Amino acid sequence: MKKSDQLKQERQSLKDAQITLTEKAESESRDFSPEEATAFDKRHAEIEAMNATVTRAENAEALQLEKAKREATPVTHEVVDGEGKEQDKIMKRYSIHKAIRSQTQRGGDLDGIELEMHQELQKRAQKSGLAVSGVLIPTGERRAAGDGQTVTGDGGSYGGALVPTDQRGVIDMLRPKPILETMGARMITGLVGNVEFPVNEGGIDATWEGEIDEVAYSRNKYSKRTMSPKRLACAVPISLQNLAQSSIDLERYTVEEINKVMSIAVDRAAINGTDPAPIGILNTAGINTIAVGTNGGVPTWADIVAMETAIHTANVDPKTWGYLINAATKGRLKTTKHEAGDLGYLMTMANLINGYAAGVTNILPSALTKGTGTDLSAAIFGDFSELLIGQWGFYDITVDNVSKKRSGQIDIVVNQFLDVLVKQPKAFSVIKDWSL
Numbered sequence: 001m002k003k004s005d006q007l008k009q010e011r012q013s014l015k016d017a018q019i020t021l022t023e024k025a026e027s028e029s030r031d032f033s034p035e036e037a038t039a040f041d042k043r044h045a046e047i048e049a050m051n052a053t054v055t056r057a058e059n060a061e062a063l064q065l066e067k068a069k070r071e072a073t074p075v076t077h078e079v080v081d082g083e084g085k086e087q088d089k090i091m092k093r094y095s096i097h098k099a100i101r102s103q104t105q106r107g108g109d110l111d112g113i114e115l116e117m118h119q120e121l122q123k124r125a126q127k128s129g130l131a132v133s134g135v136l137i138p139t140g141e142r143r144a145a146g147d148g149q150t151v152t153g154d155g156g157s158y159g160g161a162l163v164p165t166d167q168r169g170v171i172d173m174l175r176p177k178p179i180l181e182t183m184g185a186r187m188i189t190g191l192v193g194n195v196e197f198p199v200n201e202g203g204i205d206a207t208w209e210g211e212i213d214e215v216a217y218s219r220n221k222y223s224k225r226t227m228s229p230k231r232l233a234c235a236v237p238i239s240l241q242n243l244a245q246s247s248i249d250l251e252r253y254t255v256e257e258i259n260k261v262m263s264i265a266v267d268r269a270a271i272n273g274t275d276p277a278p279i280g281i282l283n284t285a286g287i288n289t290i291a292v293g294t295n296g297g298v299p300t301w302a303d304i305v306a307m308e309t310a311i312h313t314a315n316v317d318p319k320t321w322g323y324l325i326n327a328a329t330k331g332r333l334k335t336t337k338h339e340a341g342d343l344g345y346l347m348t349m350a351n352l353i354n355g356y357a358a359g360v361t362n363i364l365p366s367a368l369t370k371g372t373g374t375d376l377s378a379a380i381f382g383d384f385s386e387l388l389i390g391q392w393g394f395y396d397i398t399v400d401n402v403s404k405k406r407s408g409q410i411d412i413v414v415n416q417f418l419d420v421l422v423k424q425p426k427a428f429s430v431i432k433d434w435s436l
Contacts, residue, residue, distance in 0.1 A: 004057040005188070011050040012198070014043045062319060096397075097243050097251045099135050103399035104240070104410055110135060121394040127192045130229055130417055134398030139189070139259075139391065139416070178263040179361045180270055184320030184384035188227075190393045195227040197388075197423060227390040229417035230278055232269075234261050239409045258395070262416055266389060268363050270420040271324070271380070278420035281380055281387065282365070282432065286425030288314070289432065296373035296433035299329070299346060301338040304354055307381040307429035314426035316383050323358040324380040326366050330358070332436045356381070370433045377436055382428030392417035 021036050032040060094113055102110040110118055114135075121136035181187060188195075203221045236258065242250065273280035281287065288310035292303055311321070325333070333347035347353050351360075368376040396415040403411055422428065 001060070002057065004054055004061055005186070007050065007054045007057055011047055011054060014047050014050065018043050018047075094138065095251065096137060096255055099137060100238070100397065100399055100410070100412060101243055103135055103397075104401040124190075124192055124393060125396075128229060128392055128417070129193070130392065132396040132415070134396050134413070134415075137395040137397050139393055139395060178260075178267045179324070179359045179363075180267050180384065180387065180389070183322050183324060183359045185270070185387040185389055186385060187389045187391065189391045191227070191229070191390050192392070194229075195390060197225045197227075197421070199223045199225055199423070225421055225423065227388065227419040227421050229390075229392045230276065230419050231415055232262060232265055232277075232418055233413060233415045234258070234265075236412050236414060237404060237409050238412060239407075241408060258414055262414075264363070266418055266420070267361070270387060270389060271361075271363055272365055272378070273420065278418070279422075280420065281382075281422060281428055282378055282430055284422045284425050284428075287422075288426060288429040290429055292431060292433045293373075295371035296376045296435040298436070299332055299336055299379075299434050301346060303431060303434075304346060304381075307379075307431065308354065310429045311382060311427065314424075316386075316424070316427045319383055320385045321381070321383050322356050323353045324364060324384075325358055325360055326362050326364040326377055327360055328366055328436045329364075329377050329379055329434060330360050332434075365432075366436075368432055373433060373435055375435070376432065377434045379431045379434060380428060381430075383424075386423045386427040388421040388423060390419045390421065 018040055021032065021040050025032055025036065094117065098112075099110065099114045099118075102114065109115075117138050118136045121138060122132070125132045125136065199222065201221045201223055203219055205218045207215060209215050236254075238254070269277040269280055271280045272282045274283055288307075290303060290306045290310065292299075330347060330351075333353065334345055334349075336346045338344050338346065347358065351358050364378055364380070366375065366377045368378060370376055394416075396417075398413045398415075400411040400413070
């Protein structure tokens with residue numbers, strides 16, 4: 001099933017073709033020719049049929065996102081990407097350790113499915129103008145890498161804990177959990193080259209006129225927003241013994257560790273990013289910013305109403321509205337009443353703020369300053385489906401088998417290319433000066 005975004009692009013192509021026919025006829029001060037009329041009507045019928053298909057896809061995606069939010073589970077590529085199952089089949093055959101070993105002196109040449117995927121991803125990288133230096137790994141896993149593992153080093157706290165005896169699983173580290181996708185942000189995978197999104201900024205107007213008065217022309221103004229690949233990198237030391245020895249699926253664990261670190265970095269950039277990272281929601285120009293006070297101030301019911309009013313005033317369609325706050329803000333809202341004499345608190349026991357679901361992550365800043373105010377927290381309210389996370393579909397893994405050779409380790413440097421785009425800044429309201 002195609003995504004609604006792809007269907008909308010196809011529909012817009014049909015509309016653009018109609019506009020071309022119309023403008024040509026108008027420039028020549030004539031009606032459509034019979035051939036043009038037939039072409040125009042044909043595209044109109046296709047657009048009408050496409051409208052129903054787009055609505056159906058949007059409804060299906062909304063239901064899946066609602067379910068994911070309700071169950072507090074990540075929105076996986078099976079939900080929004082029809083190719084997800086096929087990627088899963090590939091990843092079951094794919095060995096990231098084999099690909100890494102191929103880059104070491106002892107590893108041998110890349111072959112099999114690993115070579116096929118590297119060659120295919122290399123073509124995509126060339127089309128996107130990306131300079132890659134190592135073996136390319138498909139991002140078949142949705143979320144998932146980070147700390148180095150050794151077998152005997154570090155007091156056995158890392159890879160050593162994975163060698164016999166009878167292992168039943170890995171106790172994960174305490175880390176912030178990626179949250180933006182569960183809030184409704186859309187992940188766009190498999191991108192090639194820069195991606196442009198036309199933005200309708202309005203302009204068409206209707207006016208009341210006299211019986212035979214001539215109505216003035218009006219037309220929409222369009223701009224565009226662009227997503228381009230930006231490099232996200234991490235370095236991971238792994239022992240040679242670790243690549244060959246483990247009593248559990250250490251390979252999958254390695255992939256999950258890499259993905260987790262990358263995911264957290266993406267969420268951090270999407271929330272509060274600045275150059276060279278993608279520009280996050282809090283720093284995007286045109287966002288509705290609600291100022292609490294000269295030096296900040298404690299959260300109030302009026303602040304919450306102001307955040308929601310700004311979104312309503314901008315005529316934002318209520319699709320996946322919600323709040324995003326940090327843990328300290330959650331504690332304050334759960335102990336702050338609406339106003340004197342009101343028994344209700346700003347955040348309910350069901351973790352709702354004025355009826356809207358609230359996501360909680362400590363990635364959201366809690367050490368901002370304003371005037372003499374310090375340790376101020378940020379909060380976001382808006383339609384998170386207006387936030388796009390673009391992924392250029394592969395990891396570039398480079399292996400250094402020299403620097404740590406005497407200790408029997410290799411360094412792998414993992415590069416991924418992503419971008420974040422706020423499609424409509426007015427779909428979000430932010431507060432940057434809550435004192436808690």
